[in-house]
Amino acid sequence: MHILNQDLEFFEENRTCSYFNNEVSDIRYRFINNCSIEDYQKKLERGWRRFGKIHFVPECKNCTKCVSMRIDVKNFKFSKSAKRVISKNKETKLYIRPPTVTKDHMELYDKYHSFMHDKKLWPYNPIDVDDYIKSYVEGNTEFAKEFLYVRDNKLIGVALVDVLPKSISAIYCFYDHDYDYLSIGKYSILSQIKIAKDLNIPYIYLGYWINKHHSMGYKEEYKPFEILKNRANMDEEPIWEEYKS
Numbered sequence: 001m002h003i004l005n006q007d008l009e010f011f012e013e014n015r016t017c018s019y020f021n022n023e024v025s026d027i028r029y030r031f032i033n034n035c036s037i038e039d040y041q042k043k044l045e046r047g048w049r050r051f052g053k054i055h056f057v058p059e060c061k062n063c064t065k066c067v068s069m070r071i072d073v074k075n076f077k078f079s080k081s082a083k084r085v086i087s088k089n090k091e092t093k094l095y096i097r098p099p100t101v102t103k104d105h106m107e108l109y110d111k112y113h114s115f116m117h118d119k120k121l122w123p124y125n126p127i128d129v130d131d132y133i134k135s136y137v138e139g140n141t142e143f144a145k146e147f148l149y150v151r152d153n154k155l156i157g158v159a160l161v162d163v164l165p166k167s168i169s170a171i172y173c174f175y176d177h178d179y180d181y182l183s184i185g186k187y188s189i190l191s192q193i194k195i196a197k198d199l200n201i202p203y204i205y206l207g208y209w210i211n212k213h214h215s216m217g218y219k220e221e222y223k224p225f226e227i228l229k230n231r232a233n234m235d236e237e238p239i240w241e242e243y244k245s
Contacts (some may be wrong), residue, residue, distance in 0.1 A: 001220075011027070012027050012029065014241065019066070019215065025060050028056065029054055030048075030055045033053060035050075046234065049171070051137050058113055059231065067211075067243040068228035069208070070207040070226050071206065071222045072224045075224050076222065085183045089182055098099050098144060098146070099144055099146045100137065101129060104155040108176060110127070112174035112175060112176070112177070113125075113174070115177045136172065145160075145162070146162050151182070155176075156179045157174070157184040159192075160173070167201060167202075167205055168195070168201055168205070169207075172206060189204075189206075209227070225242075226241060226242050226243065
């Protein structure tokens, strides 16, 4: 007997940590073919993330450095610096649509990761179309969106974003460093904050934050934000508290 479209859960122990050398991580995964908004909302509140149909949460036995965080949208104020980034992008066009993949997507993704390999020593593993689809296009439900940033009729940034009634989840963003002066990474988050304010969405989930980490520390700029204080399972209440530096 063959069972098709079955949701699966599995646990991976002692895998190489993505953020610290000589550390290991333990990750719980769920493969979900059709995740409802209600189920996804509960997962976000408990620290889960999504890539395609794979949902995951760290459950490292000996480390709690990765902290789930969410921006408090209502109380976020656009600073002078943020306003300058927005002003610089007055000519940048933003298109929002369900996730897709094109030749421009693939070339930009490869260019971004090649740059980050040289700048921050990220592992450089070119992605093919099938892997891109599995990570960023599959699981394309009613809440999955891509934010496309276009300048001079050229795709210069892509942000994968889930938009739910009570949350926005910033999944991943890549952009063209030839346009560094536009600060597209920051502009993307600021655009999501503005949309959340317009739609009365209370929180933007930025994934995991590691204080002062060279790849993750930038998230502290988006204050006020809350951090998840416990590892709640789906039957327990998550505890979120405002972060105070």
